Amino acid sequence: MASWSLIGIIVAVLVIKFKPEYSVHESYFLTVPAAILISWILRFIYSAILYPVYFTPVKHIPTPPNRSWLRGNTGVLTLKFPTDLATKWIKNVPNSGLIRYYAIGNLERVLVVSPKAISDLLVAKSYDFIRPDIAHIQLSTITGEGLLVAEGDVHKTQRKTLMPSFSYRHIKDLYPIFWSKAIQMVNEIEKGLPKNGNTIQVSTWSSRAMLDIIGLAGMSYDFNSVKDPTNELSGHYSNLLSTPSGYQRIVATFCLFVIGFKYYTSIPTPYIRGMLHSVQCIRDTAKQILLEKQAKLKRGEDIGIDILSVAMRSGNFSDENLIDQMMTFLAAGHETTSTAFQFAVYAMSKHQHIQTRLREELREKLPLSLLVESKDDEGYKTEPIPASAIDNNFPYLNAFLNEVLRYYPSVPFTSREAAHDTTLAGQHVPKGTNILISPEIINKDEDLWGADAKVFNPDRWLADAGTNNNGGNKSNGGAISNYAFGTFIHGPRSCIGQGFARAELAIFVAVFVSKFEVALKDPEKKLEVRQIITQAPADGVVVNLKVLS
Numbered sequence: 001m002a003s004w005s006l007i008g009i010i011v012a013v014l015v016i017k018f019k020p021e022y023s024v025h026e027s028y029f030l031t032v033p034a035a036i037l038i039s040w041i042l043r044f045i046y047s048a049i050l051y052p053v054y055f056t057p058v059k060h061i062p063t064p065p066n067r068s069w070l071r072g073n074t075g076v077l078t079l080k081f082p083t084d085l086a087t088k089w090i091k092n093v094p095n096s097g098l099i100r101y102y103a104i105g106n107l108e109r110v111l112v113v114s115p116k117a118i119s120d121l122l123v124a125k126s127y128d129f130i131r132p133d134i135a136h137i138q139l140s141t142i143t144g145e146g147l148l149v150a151e152g153d154v155h156k157t158q159r160k161t162l163m164p165s166f167s168y169r170h171i172k173d174l175y176p177i178f179w180s181k182a183i184q185m186v187n188e189i190e191k192g193l194p195k196n197g198n199t200i201q202v203s204t205w206s207s208r209a210m211l212d213i214i215g216l217a218g219m220s221y222d223f224n225s226v227k228d229p230t231n232e233l234s235g236h237y238s239n240l241l242s243t244p245s246g247y248q249r250i251v252a253t254f255c256l257f258v259i260g261f262k263y264y265t266s267i268p269t270p271y272i273r274g275m276l277h278s279v280q281c282i283r284d285t286a287k288q289i290l291l292e293k294q295a296k297l298k299r300g301e302d303i304g305i306d307i308l309s310v311a312m313r314s315g316n317f318s319d320e321n322l323i324d325q326m327m328t329f330l331a332a333g334h335e336t337t338s339t340a341f342q343f344a345v346y347a348m349s350k351h352q353h354i355q356t357r358l359r360e361e362l363r364e365k366l367p368l369s370l371l372v373e374s375k376d377d378e379g380y381k382t383e384p385i386p387a388s389a390i391d392n393n394f395p396y397l398n399a400f401l402n403e404v405l406r407y408y409p410s411v412p413f414t415s416r417e418a419a420h421d422t423t424l425a426g427q428h429v430p431k432g433t434n435i436l437i438s439p440e441i442i443n444k445d446e447d448l449w450g451a452d453a454k455v456f457n458p459d460r461w462l463a464d465a466g467t468n469n470n471g472g473n474k475s476n477g478g479a480i481s482n483y484a485f486g487t488f489i490h491g492p493r494s495c496i497g498q499g500f501a502r503a504e505l506a507i508f509v510a511v512f513v514s515k516f517e518v519a520l521k522d523p524e525k526k527l528e529v530r531q532i533i534t535q536a537p538a539d540g541v542v543v544n545l546k547v548l549s
């Protein structure tokens with residue numbers, strides 16, 4: 001829009017100078033606004049009416065019918081991902097792995113839906129695609145230039161250097177942190193129960209516990225928000241996750257369509273100012289921790305096993321970039337696991353027989369007494385069973401978690417932009433094409449998972465190979481392709497924290513189910529999901545608990 005306005009201004013100036021008889025008024029006062037308005041109308045006619053039909057370079061990619069000039073195919077005046085509609089398009093729009101659709105203002109999007117197109121996008125041609133500006137700006141405002149937003153060779157080097165921190169060998173050293181926080185959380189919940197009439201909102205607890213864990217595992221810093229919800233730093237962290245107000249969304253839309261999204265964080269609204277202030281406070285703390293660790297390293301002292309320490313020892317990062325990586329892990333590893341835990345509690349509350357089966361399996365090898373006894377001087381702690389035991393001895397727990405992650409992926413969709421002309425599933429994709437991939441849709445696609453794709457069923461991960469759904473392998477949950485499970489996506493940009501998240505969730509579910517019997521406070525209420533970058537139950541999962549002994 002900015003360039004169209006500029007053209008309008010230039011035309012107005014030229015008209016007044018050389019053809020004043022065509023100007024609205026001989027002064028610039030009326031002619032310039034009139035020229036800008038005309039340029040906007042022309043732009044609208046071009047992009048909303050002519051472009052999608054005649055000029056788009058991806059005309060060969062099929063598109064659903066019923067496009068409106070303002071709302072595109074999605075029917076809404078926001079950029080919200082159209083999950084339900086897209087599920088229908090996959091079925092009804094004949095396609096070869098790609099579907100073209102239009103969002104608000106006829107912004108063009110290409111949705112990737114077949115395993116071949118997904119594997120091209122995420123694996124074979126991963127570096128042909130970059131994060132679009134909107135996503136880059138939103139994420140980097142919080143994370144700086146960390147792994148989540150790095151591109152090309154910079155990304156390859158960062159990822160290679162950080163990988164050792166996420167190897168199984170290293171993650172298993174973090175298990176005691178997971179146990180200790182999970183046990184601390186259930187004990188604190190138990191203490192507060194009488195006051196709350198046995199009702200809790202799961203999100204308040206999971207968010208605090210997962211923040212503490214990522215602080216401890218990431219940089220040996222305990223936000224201590226499970227015990228102290230008023231902790232200043234965790235307050236700053238909650239700020240970063242707060243939902244933008246209606247006013248802020250209008251500002252975002254204005255930036256997107258009128259002045260360019262790159263100016264979004266330069267407009268000093270209360271939301272942006274608050275966010276930048278909170279980012280700075282967290283960065284200052286991370287810097288302090290970094291300086292302390294560097295001093296220790298100089299003195300030849302042990303600096304610990306957290307992710308920051310592993311990255312520091314590599315010597316491959318500047319101080320600023322180490323802080324960026326810390327901000328990245330806080331952003332990428334907190335809300336995602338917190339929402340996954342909320343969905344896990346929702347699922348076990350909704351399906352009581354699943355909860356009973358989980359508890360039976362756990363009780364057999366992980367009696368409550370073991371959990372109660374695993375305390376240190378501070379009252380909580382340590383590993384009641386070794387890391388390998390939780391990974392290998394609880395098939396139903398692992399099946400349940402696989403199904404939670406399939407059915408309720410924390411990241412419902414993500415986006416890419418073609419960095420240059422390329423192809424996906426053999427179809428031409430020109431530079432600049434905006435691509436979307438949706439774990440939420442792929443994970444429930446009946447063509448990939450079979451007729452029961454939309455049923456929550458942990459058993460699909462236990463059935464013998466070949467006997468379930470489409471005849472797929474049980475390690476795939478019966479799906480016909482590896483790419484049918486999109487929760488952590490795949491390839492060089494897949495979630496580096498997948499092993500971390502799975503271990504953390506397994507331990508949290510194990511401790512929670514062992515300690516409490518849980519039921520939804522309002523079992524008849526429909527599950528409402530709120531979507532921003534992650535998706536989460538809108539009410540934070542309100543449940544009634546009974547303490548088990």
Ligand code: HEM
Nearest residue numbers: 148332333336337340410411414487488493495496497501
């Ligand atoms: C259930 C929990 C989690 C889910 C569902 C999840 C999902 C994802 C997804 C879908 C991506 C790809 C995003 C994209 O490229 O657009 C991603 C990337 C990433 N995740 Fe996770 N994540 C989880 C937990 C974690 C944890 C615990 C950490 C860190 C401790 C983490 C760190 C990262 C990082 C650093 C990236 C960027 C990787 C790269 O670009 O190379 N995630 N995650």
